[in-house]
Amino acid sequence: xxxxSQHPSWVICKSGxxxxxxxxxxxxxxxxxxxxxxxxxxxxxxxxxSNEGSKATYEQGVEKDKFLINHASLTLSTLxxxxxxxxxxxxxxxxxxxxxxxxxxxxxxxTRLTVT
Amino acid sequence: xxxxxxxxxxxxxQEKEAVTLDCTYDTSDQSYGLxxxxxxxxxxxxxxxxxxxxxxxxxxxxxxxxxxxxxRKSANLVISASQLGDSAMYFCAMRAYSSAxxxxxxxxxxxxxxx
Numbered sequence: 032x033x034x035x036s037q038h039p040s041w042v043i044c045k046s047g048x049x050x051x052x053x054x055x056x057x058x059x060x061x062x063x064x065x066x067x068x069x070x071x072x073x074x075x076x077x078x079x080x081s082n083e084g085s086k087a088t089y090e091q092g093v094e095k096d097k098f099l100i101n102h103a104s105l106t107l108s109t110l111x112x113x114x115x116x117x118x119x120x121x122x123x124x125x126x127x128x129x130x131x132x133x134x135x136x137x138x139x140x141x142t143r144l145t146v147t
Numbered sequence: 148x149x150x151x152x153x154x155x156x157x158x159x160x161q162e163k164e165a166v167t168l169d170c171t172y173d174t175s176d177q178s179y180g181l182x183x184x185x186x187x188x189x190x191x192x193x194x195x196x197x198x199x200x201x202x203x204x205x206x207x208x209x210x211x212x213x214x215x216x217x218x219r220k221s222a223n224l225v226i227s228a229s230q231l232g233d234s235a236m237y238f239c240a241m242r243a244y245s246s247a248x249x250x251x252x253x254x255x256x257x258x259x260x261x262x
Binding site: 063065069073074075076077080122124126128136137138140141143 | 182184190191192238242250252254255
């Protein structure tokens, strides 16, 4: 099956700093990728849709200036959490649509962010 | 607007028994897809099964089957012959094809298998 990787798998940063998370589709091209956030014992909440070569589409209530998304190629999307605060601590998961099949969506292994 | 509802926060099942996890959905779209994912404690999302809104037959994948009742807008997951390794969170999800293929998730059901 198709593989999506995320880097780093976990990160600890200090309050006020920025953190970049990478999401890569390893063996397929993905015009569209998605970023989710999951707090402990809760479901995945969609943050934004990342579109290759264009601006991301953010869900209601998600600050686009705080969560910067860049989708510079068909295999890479990045999420940058700017000026991180402890309440941004969460599990961030990306997923990608395989351009060859509209039904398939593959998830990365997630990145656990802890802001101290 | 789309919505997924999972009404069972947690379930306990004896090993080797079958278990049904409930899922209902709401959408005004005619074309949509329904998914079930498993999330073990490691956090990875494991795809289990998919059902398209126009599929007439219920989807099956090994021990997993999806009981799709379109008129009732339900898409229950049935796991036959449960195993200890089935203990995990299970999420029902939906993609409405009019909404840029994004997938929304239900609140999840924590399944625990007793030996």
